[in-house]
Amino acid sequence: MQDYRLKAHPILPIPEREKFEFTWKGQKLQAQAGETIATALFANGIRIFGYHPKDGSPQGIFCANGQCAQCTVIADGLPLKSCMTLVTPGMAVEPVTALPKLPDAPPVKKFKPTETLQVDCLIIGGGPAGLSAAIELGQRGVQALVVDDKHRLGGKLVLQTHRFFGSINACYAGTRGIDIATKLADDVAKFPSVTAWLNSTAVAVFSDQKVGVVRDGKDYVLIEPKTILVATGAREKSLTFKGNTLPGVYGAGAFQTLVNRDLVRCSERLFIIGGGNVGLIAGYHALQAGIEVAGLVEALPECGGYKVHKDKLARMGVPVMTSHTVLSANGTDSVESVTIAAIDKDWKPIPGTEKTFACDTLLVAVGLDPVDEFYKKAKEFGMTAFAAGDADEVAEASAAMFSGKIRGLEIARALGCDAPDIPEDWFRTAEILKSRPGEITHETVPEDEEVYPVLHCSQEIPCNPCTSVCSQGAIVIDDVDIRKVPDYISKQIGKECIACEKCVTICPGLAITLVDLRKQDEHTALVTIPYEFEKGSIQVGDYVTVLNTVGVALGSVEVVRTRIAKTTDRTVLVKVRAPREIANQIAGIEIQNKEVSAPLEQYVERLTDDLIVCRCERVTLAEIKAIIQSGVYDMNEIKAITRAGMGACGGKTCGSLIKRAFRELGTPMSEVTENVVRPLFIEAPLGVFAGVEK
């Protein structure tokens, strides 16, 4: 069987790991130590994990984050989430095709008493926000416990191969997300008062102010915290369209997990819905992993993500289609293509604009919902509770780190520690880091200079790494507001660019090039372009298509040098010789050829009604809308009638889709009664609660 593991990656190291066998439907397959079951299956080309007991619909990965249960398989006789369970040697894995049979078990000899643990601060979630808070607490000797459901710390940082935006001073801007994860985890480990439990899932907050945690997947511990910080991040929103639960339709975050954390090439060619940062970055990550990107649609007239992210993707040859929506994911058992259409100002698809693109995967990146159920319960039960990062307000990871830092100090103060007042400017920085992209102004192209950077950065976003590396101090951004676009002030300060190329290297948006006219004839310029793909994929002497900022091809030019060094941190600096008249416009190198994004000659119409709202219980949008139209405004009643929200995930995905259905039908949300939210927030076996000694 073909091995779909990544063999090489421009940014991520591919570790040598112990190999062993497991079985899928009785067939021997190879796994590697540390892989989840889902990863091991994907690595062997298996993307359909079962068929829903209710309607036989094929099931595959969806959240890859332990939140839903769509990836459930039978592992050694037990139904388990394949995205959260590590594969073990000899494990027998079977698809779920009917209600699973509960295996026999011997009488329990002994029950352990439930351990209760008092801590000063419980931090749920070891991502950017939680770890940043833990560091603040650790520095002050506060006893803190971080619980995280994954097998390593860092949260979604471990998926981010790109350099971070934000402020150099406040949140490691310019450093790659994966490296920030390691750095934060290492920092946390230095503080003896901070403990971190991995593979440990918080399942509920109780009214007696205790938090139930399943430690290391097997021991139930009740934590009695004096303070609690909920840093649980966000979950991906879904969208209803025909075929929206076919295997191959999943979240962009799920995709990043499979590719960047688990190192599998989970797709040959994908398509993206949503032009926010998550979708745009996922496209870039796909290309880095050698996965083709057929295109991206965004319903709004402009992408909501950073312009530099969008431009970067466009420059690589990926069409970004705004004012477009998805009509259907097509295929029988898994995605074979996607059909899209342009939409009018009322969001209605325009007949005649339908197009179908061949792809095996459709990434849904239509926004995030905060994972705030723990925080809400903690507040309801009168605990001293805080929320940070996406659990508080969905924003960039840079903002999450900073809000974690602030909450850390607030918690230290709430616990009576001798902690300083939180400086006013911290709150301002926090706000700046959370800000949405602002106005598009101008690119900065220096004139009358022999060698100079071109700053293809024209949109106000919170980002300043370029200013910190210029040895001449010639790139500046208003210190008071790092959202401003950078200026190049060599003339004002009387210094010249020394062509060190550091600004080219560090720009997270790959939006700085260096133009060098020295020692060139009057028609020619040398242009240095940042390139985050494998060095071997580009050679001196090659002719490459260069493009302007927004992806328009400028011509074919010769590569004269490629440079990668420790100081460039995996970024390849590609120098091309180009005609002088296009030199300032050159912003990138085409990666993907046009054939990849060519639509099929005829569009595919999916003739089903499978717009699924509740994935767990297979409830369609048509059913939900019919009930709403019959006059039902209580989401609890919709749940009682349809079972939407009664599944394993507890309404995490369908909740917001049902609200959306109300809005689409013109029901004011003030008339809608929302679901009662009850524990558990994550399912766990009865044996764990009982304390069965294994």
Add this chain to the structure above:
Amino acid sequence: MDKNVYDTIIIGAGSVGTPLAWQLADAGQKVLALEQFASVGQGSNKEAIGGIRATHSDPAKISVCLKSIEIFSTWREKYGDDIGWQQGGYSFVAYRPEEEKTLKDLLTVQKQFGLDIDWYDKREFLKIIPSLNPDGLIGGTFSPGDGSASPMLSALAFEKQAKLRGAEFHYKETVQGIARTNGRVSGVITDKGTYTAGMVVNAAGPWGGVVAKMAGVDAPVNPDSHEGGITEPVAPFLKPMVVDIRPTADSANYYFYQHHTGQIIFCITPNPPIVGFDHRETSVFLPQVARRMLEIMPCLQNIKVRRTWRGSYPMTPDGAPIVGEVDGLEGYFNAIGMCGQGYMLGPGLAVLLRQWLTGENAAEAKKILAPLSLYRDFGKKEKLK
């Protein structure tokens, strides 16, 4: 006809009020059900786990529940809606001689009422429930005529039939007073309006005592709370409701069964009772109930708990409901204090209250319900609640 005038107003659209609305509307009455929550069954109905049995030891409850079972078990063929009815039976397990004796003593009483229930020794009992822990098992009783259904689906189905017969349901409307004129009930005042009716039925569940007070009636109904839970679904393996009445230091009985969806639903009675209206989930419940369940059914250790909740048992001093008229206020009826059994009692009570309120067959209803009068001696306790 004035739109705010009704024959009967029912306070509470839950396990008791909803089937009653159906029955009274079916008898041709103009019925209004008033409910504080946003839709049917959102109070205690949805907190019930769905067990339905006639095998009580109190004659009134036996009669009422036999009528309920007839309704639940024939619902689908008569009205078309699947309410999840399963006739899996009830089983009471005995792992100690004490429980063996209690259950056998009870059996004599139950048999006197003609109930289909028997004692099975260990070997026979394990044939009925093969997944029971055989270690220490003595045997148990089994009553194959009992069963279970979905409280939520039932409430929806009763509401649907009631509405088809012209009954009105007002949701998100809180009762604030009961109007009385010359010793007769004359209507109900809510936060949204005033309604006139010659008869008012208090079916307010845990709030039954509070509503009775509005009518000037003292009814000893005090809710205490039990937590319940539900698991992921698995292939069918367990037919009857399993009840273990052994007390421990912190709990009385507990019980569980496999719902028609394949999920295991379970519940435990805390000891001492937790009195009050608090419905917030506690950390005590899961470890407590899980140990007890696994003790008698080890295979449950691998089933995943999906959701837990806490619901009210509107308790009376003797553990039996309070149903019927009150002195000095004609037209007012109690249908309260169901002690956690409102769901299984509801449809049967509806049939009997219909007979009483419409005069169709008042004598029979009054006779059956007489032991549930507010004026009975509350000093006696039912053998097995």
